[in-house]
Amino acid sequence: MARMAGRRILFAVPVLLVVTFGVFAVADASPFDPVKAYAGTAGLTSSQANLDQLRANLGVDQPLVTRWWNWITAALTGDLGDSGVMRQPVADVITERLGWSTLLAATAFLIAIVLGGGLGVLAARKQGGWLDRCAGSAAYTLEAAPAFWLGLLAMWFFALKLGVLPAGGLTDTDSDVITFGQVASHLVLPACVLGITQLPWFFLYVRQGVADALEEDPVRGARARGTSERTVLFGHALRSGMLPALTLVGSRVPELITGALLVETVFSWPGIAAATVQAATSVDFPLLAALTVLATAAVLVGNLLSDLLYGIADPRVGFDG
Amino acid sequence: MADTTARPSPEQVRWRTHGRTRRSTRTLRMRTSAVIVTLVVLAVLVVPPLVNLDEQAVDLALKLQPPSPAHPFGTDDVGRDLLLRCVYGLRVSLLVGLVAALVATVIGTAVGAAAAAFGGWVDRIVMRLVDTFSSVPHLLLGIFIVAMFRPGVWPVIVSVALTHWLSTARIVRSEVLSLRSRPYIDAAVSGGASRLRVIVRHLLPGVMPQAALAAVLMVPHAMWHESALSFLGLGLPSHQASLGNLIQTARSSLLAGDWWPTLFPGLFLIIPTLAIAGLAGAWRERINPRRRSELML
Numbered sequence: 001m002a003r004m005a006g007r008r009i010l011f012a013v014p015v016l017l018v019v020t021f022g023v024f025a026v027a028d029a030s031p032f033d034p035v036k037a038y039a040g041t042a043g044l045t046s047s048q049a050n051l052d053q054l055r056a057n058l059g060v061d062q063p064l065v066t067r068w069w070n071w072i073t074a075a076l077t078g079d080l081g082d083s084g085v086m087r088q089p090v091a092d093v094i095t096e097r098l099g100w101s102t103l104l105a106a107t108a109f110l111i112a113i114v115l116g117g118g119l120g121v122l123a124a125r126k127q128g129g130w131l132d133r134c135a136g137s138a139a140y141t142l143e144a145a146p147a148f149w150l151g152l153l154a155m156w157f158f159a160l161k162l163g164v165l166p167a168g169g170l171t172d173t174d175s176d177v178i179t180f181g182q183v184a185s186h187l188v189l190p191a192c193v194l195g196i197t198q199l200p201w202f203f204l205y206v207r208q209g210v211a212d213a214l215e216e217d218p219v220r221g222a223r224a225r226g227t228s229e230r231t232v233l234f235g236h237a238l239r240s241g242m243l244p245a246l247t248l249v250g251s252r253v254p255e256l257i258t259g260a261l262l263v264e265t266v267f268s269w270p271g272i273a274a275a276t277v278q279a280a281t282s283v284d285f286p287l288l289a290a291l292t293v294l295a296t297a298a299v300l301v302g303n304l305l306s307d308l309l310y311g312i313a314d315p316r317v318g319f320d321g
Numbered sequence: 322m323a324d325t326t327a328r329p330s331p332e333q334v335r336w337r338t339h340g341r342t343r344r345s346t347r348t349l350r351m352r353t354s355a356v357i358v359t360l361v362v363l364a365v366l367v368v369p370p371l372v373n374l375d376e377q378a379v380d381l382a383l384k385l386q387p388p389s390p391a392h393p394f395g396t397d398d399v400g401r402d403l404l405l406r407c408v409y410g411l412r413v414s415l416l417v418g419l420v421a422a423l424v425a426t427v428i429g430t431a432v433g434a435a436a437a438a439f440g441g442w443v444d445r446i447v448m449r450l451v452d453t454f455s456s457v458p459h460l461l462l463g464i465f466i467v468a469m470f471r472p473g474v475w476p477v478i479v480s481v482a483l484t485h486w487l488s489t490a491r492i493v494r495s496e497v498l499s500l501r502s503r504p505y506i507d508a509a510v511s512g513g514a515s516r517l518r519v520i521v522r523h524l525l526p527g528v529m530p531q532a533a534l535a536a537v538l539m540v541p542h543a544m545w546h547e548s549a550l551s552f553l554g555l556g557l558p559s560h561q562a563s564l565g566n567l568i569q570t571a572r573s574s575l576l577a578g579d580w581w582p583t584l585f586p587g588l589f590l591i592i593p594t595l596a597i598a599g600l601a602g603a604w605r606e607r608i609n610p611r612r613r614s615e616l617m618l
Contacts, residue, residue: 014453015452015456026465026469027469030469030470141595144545144595144598145587145591146548146549146590148552149583152572153580153583153584160576161578255458257458257460257461261464261553262460280555281468281554283468288468292461296456296458299456
């Protein structure tokens with residue numbers, strides 16, 4: 001298992017190298033000019049000589065491959081450049097915000113797993129029943145609904161109409177200190193919306209898994225022995241039906257990042273995804289490049305985790321792959 | 322239904338009735354989907370030239386009117402009729418989605434077919450690259466491309482197309498690989514057909530149904546993608562308002578408590594998505610009846 005993990009981590013290195021190179025190549029092919037971005041409005045009035053000097057200072061006059069390699073070697077020492085829009089080093093932006101994003105994502109996953117798992121079992125127990133059909137249709141509808149739209153409507157209903165939850169941010173605007181209660185109340189809406197966008201696939205997988213498990217011999221055997229329906233459902237069917245879905249959680253990191261990009265923006269959550277959108281709207285290349293690579297690394301870690309979990313959940317799966 | 326003469330076991334009976342109820346709901350879903358898709362196509366094609374109304378017509382006296390018989394969806398913050406805005410927005414979103422899906426399908430089919438037909442190291446390298454770029458979240462890659470090339474119609478289309486051809490390439494590749502070992506391909510090769518001729522004449526027609534299905538399923542996804550980019554302020558310019566732009570501009574009205582400018586564009590996005598997915602699901606069952614249990618979206 002350690003060997004498989006090691007090999008996968010080794011495979012991740014070329015993937016990350018190619019992705020970073022792709023990022024640099026796209027930026028190189030685009031009309032984006034780092035010198036103008038750096039100089040801002042001052043760039044409009046300064047002389048060509050000054051601009052050229054700036055170009056040399058920033059190292060932009062070097063060929064693409066050299067710039068890419070410089071970035072990689074600097075990144076390995078922890079220097080990811082400076083973010084223009086945040087006015088601080090990129091590494092600081094990431095360390096400051098990563099925790100909030102992780103908190104949001106973990107809470108959202110928890111909500112999706114508990115709600116989706118529970119609904120999935122109930123729906124699988126009476127396939128074709130009203131709960132199954134209602135939850136199934138709702139799942140497809142939710143899958144089609146854009147996360148930002150759900151977020152806006154939830155914000156309107158719970159924050160503006162009912163006034164029970166704060167509309168956005170991490171804390172109230174008038175408070176400077178970050179307290180547990182403040183963060184918890186501000187977390188509810190974004191985490192629920194992000195969780196609900198992740199819920200449909202989990203529900204559908206658990207429902208399918210449990211429904212399949214209910215047709216299998218262990219369940220038939222348990223029923224024949226007179227085991228109570230509750231034990232059959234939660235002890236036998238849920239265990240074999242939910243594990244495959246649980247192990248898939250790691251492979252859903254891309255969808256989670258996509259959802260977080262939208263939900264964090266809607267609710268002004270000070271996480272890493274909201275920073276990505278800010279970096280994109282103000283064309284902050286150092287920040288955007290670092291965050292793109294970080295997201296790719298997160299996806300790779302998620303995939304690895306998912307494969308490892310799958311191997312633990314189902315010992316028939318070998319670790320050779 | 323091969324063994325209708327044999328006495329069915331209780332399990333078979335259960336399965337059969339089960340199948341029958343499911344089939345009837347399936348037909349219902351397919352018909353509803355077909356009706357909705359027809360309505361959507363009619364709305365975006367016929368309404369703009371027929372109703373000679375200016376969807377940009379500003380009337381500040383009518384701003385933020387709740388839904389009423391005169392304005393079924395209400396009006397937005399400068400008094401434009403939201404029903405008309407939604408139809409025009411759907412038109413823009415659908416067009417962007419269609420073009421992006423078409424471009425992505427062409428790239429994906431070409432890459433997938435080439436990888437499978439050449440095999441060997443070409444295949445290995447191409448598929449490794451596909452895997453690599455699949456591990457960047459799609460929306461993030463789209464955001465990156467649009468940010469670098471400045472928002473506009475073509476950057477949005479390109480960014481959506483560039484992130485979506487990967488799955489088509491995988492589908493087409495595996496389909497070509499399974500077709501390659503069929504006798505008719507052997508016959509063509511032994512008849513002296515060139516590699517290009519085998520690909521174009523014999524392999525591509527075989528993968529067309531799968532590629533077309535992937536393209537149809539991609540349209541709603543591309544529309545979703547475009548609206549997400551537009552919502553983030555990285556999409557289409559505001560004079561070509563798509564559904565995402567409509568939701569983006571509705572944000573300030575929403576914070577003032579007016580829900581209708583946000584609600585209706587979203588419904589215009591969800592309902593066609595579900596209808597297209599429903600139709601494509603029915604189509605998939607027809608061309609590939611074994612994979613019934615697969616998720617629709």
